[in-house]
Amino acid sequence: MIPRYSRPEMTAIWEPESKFQIWFEIEAHATDALAELGVVPKEAAEAIWAKGKFDVERIDEIEREVKHDVIAFLTNVAENVGEEARFMHQGMTSSDVLDTCLAVQLARASDILLADIDALLAAIKKRAYEHKFTPTIGRSHGIHGEPVTFGLKLAQAYAEFERNRERLVAARKEIATCAISGAVGTFANIDPRVEEHVAAKLGLAVEPVSTQVIPRDRHAQFFATLGVIASSVERLAVEVRHLQRTEVLEAEEYFSPGQKGSSAMPHKRNPILTENLTGLARMVRSYALPAMENVALWHERDISHSSVERMIGPDATITLDFSLARLTGVIEKLLIYPERMQKNLDRMGGLVHSQRVLLALTQAGISREDAYRIVQRNAMKVWESDGQIALLDLLKADPDVSAKLSDAELEERFNLDYHFKHVDTIFARVFGE
DSSP, X not given: OOGGGOOHHHHHHTSHHHHHHHHHHHHHHHHHHHHHTTSSOHHHHHHHHHHOOOOHHHHHHHHHHXXXXXXXXXXXXXHHHOGGGXXXXXXXXXXHHXXXXXXXXXXXXXXXXHHHHHHHHHHHHHHHHHTTTOEEEEEETTEEEEEEEHHHHHHHHHHHXXXXXXXXXXXXXXXXXXXXXXXXXXXXXXXXXXXXXXXXXHTOEEOSOOSSSOOTHHHHHHHHHHXXXXXXXXXXXXXXXXXXXXXXXXXXXXXXXXXXSOSSOTTOOOOHHHHHHHHHHHXXXXXXXXXXXXXXXSTTOOSHHHHHHHHHHHHHHHHHHHHHHHHHHHHHHOEEOHHHHHHHHTTTXXXXXXXXXXXXXXXXXXXXXXXXXXXXXXXXXXXXXXXXXXXXXXXXXXXXXXXXXXHHHHHHTTOGGGGGTTHHHHHHHHHOO
């Protein structure tokens, strides 16, 4: 993963030193369990913990000769442990180390991502309450619909990321399993109690049945979940991008002193952060498909999944970690313009209140079809005038309308606050308050 889109804590999980340390702990814990079962001498298990160490460059040197990373690792550790190292890896196979290590890495990555989501939720909640009753226009198909509040827009995003948090908790549980079952997964040369011991030490669950590898449906679900979260990141990012358009300009990314938006046009203030988030979301989603293709391995195992996971494990988690942190910063510093929101609300001469008039006419005894026709013929005049004519004025002058509704009754249908009478109810549903 390139440093531009990486953060140190997540990156550290995937560094070679971290990976080999997990490998060592798996081997050492397994040897402890074997010693307790009387399969290997206890002195050997103690020696592995006391003298066991590794050197990444030395492992790479050995691997260039043996063409096998786990053997290279075991050889390097043995160089430091000495004679007792012959009791390491008793009855185990490479996948026991690789798959269990990946489970640890993905679980640790999940914990960082969960903390990222918590920070994002806090930022969204704060801004949602800040603009709980800030009127703005709701749009469908990009066209003015009816009034909403900016707080409601953010409440929707909060609810979505709460669901994403629940999905990630489930995906973490799904991925965090340990397999120490030996060749083809039969435990022929290693006791299942070794697996139970290693799992407990590493905070993992026992894989019920592994075929030498942990079944890859677990990984498919995990990376698909990351893809869904990335899609939610993009959804909120796209909303900010639309709101920042010059013709809209209801909100925009913070523009810091000295920042420049264009090499050619000094006036530009571009939504570069949220555009970046859209691109990063595409990448995270793209990792879900190869994870699904990894599910169908040959018989008890092959290694077609291995090269894939060496790439998508770090890249997906590092990219999503960066994306969530960046989105949190965007929301925390988002510039919001209530005056512009009100201006846009008033932009089309009161067309946003057309449904209330339609319903009032039906309540007054006009059929829905006729009421729709009456309101629409007036609304189209406003539309064609580009909002220069007020819908309320046209309706007051329309004899079909005035025969059923007084001027005061019409004016009441243009009351903006009417649309916000259930905002408290929605906030209580979302935030539980």
